[in-house]
Amino acid sequence: MIKNYVLDTNVLIHDPNAIHSFEDNNLIIPLPVIEEIDKLKGRPGEIGMSARHVARELDDLRKNGKLFKGVRINSGGTLRVEVIEDFKEMPRFLSDKVMDDWILFYTMEIIRKSPDIKTILVSKDINMRIKADALGIEAQDYLKDKTDEMALFKGYIEINGDPQNFDPVKNKVRENEFVKFDSKIFRFKNGKLIPISVDQNTNVWGIHPLNFEQSMALDLLLDPDLDLVTLMGIAGTGKTLLSIAAALEMVTNAKIYKKITVTRPVIPMGKDIGFLPGSAEEKMKPWLEPIRDNLEFLFDNAGKSISKIDSLNFLQVEALSYTRGRTIPHQFIIVDESQNLTPHEVKTIITRAGVGTKIVLTGDISQIDSPYLDAFSNGLSYVTAKFANQKIAGHLTLSIGVRSDLSTLASEIL
Numbered sequence: 001m002i003k004n005y006v007l008d009t010n011v012l013i014h015d016p017n018a019i020h021s022f023e024d025n026n027l028i029i030p031l032p033v034i035e036e037i038d039k040l041k042g043r044p045g046e047i048g049m050s051a052r053h054v055a056r057e058l059d060d061l062r063k064n065g066k067l068f069k070g071v072r073i074n075s076g077g078t079l080r081v082e083v084i085e086d087f088k089e090m091p092r093f094l095s096d097k098v099m100d101d102w103i104l105f106y107t108m109e110i111i112r113k114s115p116d117i118k119t120i121l122v123s124k125d126i127n128m129r130i131k132a133d134a135l136g137i138e139a140q141d142y143l144k145d146k147t148d149e150m151a152l153f154k155g156y157i158e159i160n161g162d163p164q165n166f167d168p169v170k171n172k173v174r175e176n177e178f179v180k181f182d183s184k185i186f187r188f189k190n191g192k193l194i195p196i197s198v199d200q201n202t203n204v205w206g207i208h209p210l211n212f213e214q215s216m217a218l219d220l221l222l223d224p225d226l227d228l229v230t231l232m233g234i235a236g237t238g239k240t241l242l243s244i245a246a247a248l249e250m251v252t253n254a255k256i257y258k259k260i261t262v263t264r265p266v267i268p269m270g271k272d273i274g275f276l277p278g279s280a281e282e283k284m285k286p287w288l289e290p291i292r293d294n295l296e297f298l299f300d301n302a303g304k305s306i307s308k309i310d311s312l313n314f315l316q317v318e319a320l321s322y323t324r325g326r327t328i329p330h331q332f333i334i335v336d337e338s339q340n341l342t343p344h345e346v347k348t349i350i351t352r353a354g355v356g357t358k359i360v361l362t363g364d365i366s367q368i369d370s371p372y373l374d375a376f377s378n379g380l381s382y383v384t385a386k387f388a389n390q391k392i393a394g395h396l397t398l399s400i401g402v403r404s405d406l407s408t409l410a411s412e413i414l
Contacts, residue, residue, distance in 0.1 A: 004028055004114060006082075006107045008123035009036040009099075010372050011142045015344050016053035021144040024076035026117070030106035031083050032099055034058075046345050082106055093135075100128055107137050124372035145343040147376045151385035155396035156180055156216060163193055176226065176394040178216050185212060187219060190391070198222065205245040205253075206302030213398045214238055220394040221246035221360065224256050227353065228393040230384045231362045232339075235410075236403030239362040240336050241294050247332040247360075248298060251314050257332040257358065261316045262291050264336040265345075291317050291336060329354030338380045339363035340370050346379030 004026045011018050012033070019027055040051035061079060064071035070080035084106060091108075094101035104121075111119045121132050121139040132139035156178035157171060163181050173179060173188045178196070180186075186193040196219040200209050204222070209215040220229045221243060231239040247260045295317070299305065335341075335349060338361040346361070353359055361383060365375040375381060387393035401407055 002026060002077075002117065004110060004117050004119040006030065006103070006110060006119065006121045007033065008103060008121065008125060008128060009033045009040075010124040011122050012037065012054045013040065013047055013050045014124050014142060014342050014372060015145060016050045016057070017344075018142065018144070019057065019073060019079055020075050022075060022077055026070075027073070027077055027079040028082050028110060029058075029079070030103050031081060032102040032106065034081060036099060046342075046348075050344070082110060084109055100125070100131070103128075104132060104135060104137065107132070108135065111137065124377075126371075141377070145377065145382055147381040147385045149376055151388065152376075152381060153177070153384075153388065153395070153397075155394070156185075166193060174389045175391055176220070178219075178396070180212065185216060187216075204242075205248040205298055207241070207245050207298065209242075210238070210402045211400045213396070213400050214242060214402070217242050217396050217398060218246060220396060222250065223394070224250070224358070226392060226394045227358055228350065228383070228387055228390075229358070229360045230380060230387070230393075230395045231360065231398065232365060232380065232384070232396075233398030234364055234366065234401060236401040236407035237398035238402050239364075239398060240291070240334070241297070243334045243336075243360045243362055244291070244294050245298055247334060250332055250358075257356070258330040259314050259316065260332050260334070261318065261328070262295075262334045262336065263318055264291065265338070265340045327354045328352050328357055330356040331358075333357060333359045335359065335361050337363050339365045339368050339378045340373065341379035342370075342373065343377075343379050343382040346383050350383070 002025055005022050006028045007018065012029075015021070037051050037054050040047055041055055042048060043051065058067065058081075061067065061071050061073065067079070067081040068083050070078045073079050090096045090101070090105060094105055096102070107119065107121045119138070121129075121137050122142055123129055123132070123139060124142055129139040129141070153174070157173065158180045159166065159171065161181065163179075163184065163186060166179065168188060168191070171179075176187060176189060178185055178187050179193060185196050187196055188194075196215060198209060198215045198218045200215065202208060202215070202218065204218055209218055217231060217238070220226055231243065233239050244260075244262060247257075247262070250256045251258070251260050331354075333353070338346065340363070341349075350359055361380055363378075363380045365378060365381055368374065368378055370378075384395050388395065
C-alpha cells in the first residue's frame with residue numbers, strides 16, 4: 001500500500017541520498033525544510049556538504065517536472081515539495097517562530113488533505129517524534145542505515161572442547177573472528193583456525209597486552225592483511241592506546257606503512273567550536289588532547305622524547321575534516337570516537353583509503369554525543385555490521401577495563 005513519508009530536515013542532512021530509500025511511496029518535503037537546507041548549505045564541514053548535495057539533487061529533479069506537483073524518482077515513487085497556499089494561522093498549540101512546529105503543521109495539513117493515505121513523519125530528532133505522537137501524527141526514525149542489534153557481535157566466541165574438533169559452520173564463526181578454547185586463542189582466517197601471534201609477553205612500542213582481549217585486538221591491528229579494523233568498548237579498555245601503539249610499531253619498526261594519521265570528529269558536549277576564541281589549531285586542542293595524552297604515554301614508555309612531536313614527518317594528529325576529499329595511500333589511519341559519525345560520514349572517510357592504507361575505527365557506542373545518533377544508527381556500528389565476515393576486515397568488542405578500578409566500575413554502574 002502506498003504511503004506518504006514526510007521528511008524532516010535532519011534526515012536529509014544525515015543521509016543526503018535519503019530520497020531514494022522509500023521505494024514506490026510518496027515522498028513529501030515541506031517547504032520549511034527547503035528553507036532550513038538553504039540556511040545550512042553555507043555551513044563548514046559535513047553538514048554544509050550534505051545540504052549542498054540535497055539542494056543539487058532537488059534542482060536536478062526539476063527536469064522531471066514541477067516539484068510542487070510531484071515528480072517521479074528512481075526508486076519508483078514520487079517526490080513533491082509541499083506548499084500550503086491557503087494558510088491563515090498556526091494552531092494555538094504550535095508556534096510560527098519554531099521551524100519544527102511548521103513541519104508538524106505541514107504534516108497535519110497533508111493528513112487532512114489525504115485522509116485515505118497513511119502519512120508518516122520521518123525524523124532523526126527524538127523530541128520531534130515525541131511531539132508528533134502527542135499531536136496524533138505517526139512518526140518514525142530513519143531506518144535505512146540503522147543496524148540490527150543482532151548484527152553486532154563481540155568478535156570472539158568461547159568454546160569448551162578441543163580445537164581439533166571445531167566445526168566453523170556449526171558454530172557460525174565469521175572470517176577473522178576469534179575462538180577461545182580455555183587459555184588457547186585462535187583466529188578464524190581463510191577457513192582455518194590460526195593461533196594468534198600476540199601474547200602477554202609481546203612488546204608493541206613499549207607496551208604489553210594486559211589481558212586476552214588486548215592480545216586479540218593487537219593481533220588484528222598488527223595484521224597487514226586487514227585493511228579495516230573496528231574496536232568497540234567501554235572507556236578504559238585500551239582501544240585508542242593499543243591502536244596508536246600498533247600504528248607506531250607498523251610505521252617506525254616494521255616499515256609497512258609510511259605515515260600515521262590520528263583523528264577524531266569534533267562533536268562538542270557544550271557550545272560548538274565556533275564559540276571558542278583563538279585560531280583553528282587552538283580551537284581543536286581540547287578535542288585532540290586525549291590523543292596527545294596517549295602519544296605522550298607511549299613515547300615515555302618507550303624511552304623516547306615527544307617534545308618534537310609536531311616535527312615528526314610520519315605522524316599527523318588532525319581534525320577529521322582535514323582528511324576528507326583526499327586519496328590517502330600507505331597510511332595507518334586511526335579514527336577515534338567514531339561512534340559520533342553518521343554512516344554517510346564513515347563511508348566518506350573509508351572511501352578515501354588508497355592503496356596500502358589501513359583504517360582503524362575506535363569508539364564506545366554507549367557514549368554518543370550526537371543528538372541524532374544512537375547505539376545502532378552510528379557509523380561505527382554500521383560499518384561493523386556491514387563488514388562482518390569480510391576477509392580484509394576484523395572487529396573486536398573489548399569489555400575488560402584496564403585504566404583503573406574506578407574507571408571500570410564507573411563505566412558499569414553510572
